[in-house]
Amino acid sequence: MKILWIIPFFLLQDTEAFLMKNAKIKLCLQASPEDESLLLEDCNPASRFQDWSWQGDSLMNHGTQSCLSVVEASIVQSPCDSTAYTGWDCSNSLLSPLGSSQSYLVASRKGVGLDNVRGLKAQWLQGGTEGNVCEEKAAKAVQESYFHAALTSTQVYDHTAYNSTLVAGMDPEKLKDLLWFFRTEDPSTWNYSILALSFVVTILGLLLLGINITRNRKRKIHMYKEAVQAAQQAELEAKQALIPVQEYSPGSPQMREPALQEERAGEVLVQWKDGTITTLYKQSSEDAM
Secondary structure, X not given: OHHHHHHHHHHOOHHHOEOEEEOOOOOEEEEOOOOOOEEEEOOOOOOHHHOEEEEOOEEEEOOXXXXXXXXXXXXXXXXXXXXXXXXXXXXXXXXXXXXXXXXXXXXXXXXXXXXXXXXXXXXXXXXXXXXXXXXXXXXXXXXHHHHHHHHOOOOOOOHHHHHHHHHOOOOHHHHHHHHHHOOOOOOHHHXXXXXXXXXXXXXXXXXXXXXXXXHHHHHHHHHHHHHHHHHHHHHHHHHHHHXXXXXXXXXXXXXHHHHHHOOOOOXXXXXXXXXXXXXXXXXXXXXXX
């Protein structure tokens, strides 16, 4: 997999070239193909002699394959692998030789040289963009550090998109935020967790539904039993209200009923205070008649 990361890195090397446009005179720095002099010409993106790129702290011209170097008070080109080339410190669009904070690379109508001024003529922008050469150097440094980290990393990122963003001169802090936001990770663990949580919630919902149904059934059965008992109680009370209360005694008509059945025709019965019953006329008198 690492070879897949290395190939886009080298393919994008040619796309890292930029034009060095002076903020004062609005011309671009161009290397002369005939000698080691530097020229200021109208910006032409198609010219390889106006293409510059950062190689560490060095500025290399893509047309001559030589680096921007300092020889005494003049600026000349020299091979990047020689001891004569100079590294450059870049800050706030200002270029100064490493180890010297008093002089800056400036442009004028006469040419290019070193001076201690910090005005517009010492500021170098990227031709065709709103950025400056210092932003390009910072982006290049982040790109190289990321490339070396990618060789030892086992994680897979979208390197082509990352390098293209660096070429555009984006701020490294903002770039880190974007890389975190658009990170590509295996979502299997998250998906399985959500699936298990959904299963647990479904089981819990079914359990609560079953408990609710059971309680409703028990409540309805209890209410039905209470209604039946109330109806039976009301029916019993209604029946008891229809039955008359009877008092039983020795002199009641029910007790005298057998005696009355034994009475003869024409007999007069008399009931005394002590409860005894006798005939008014004796039977002998009837026989005498």
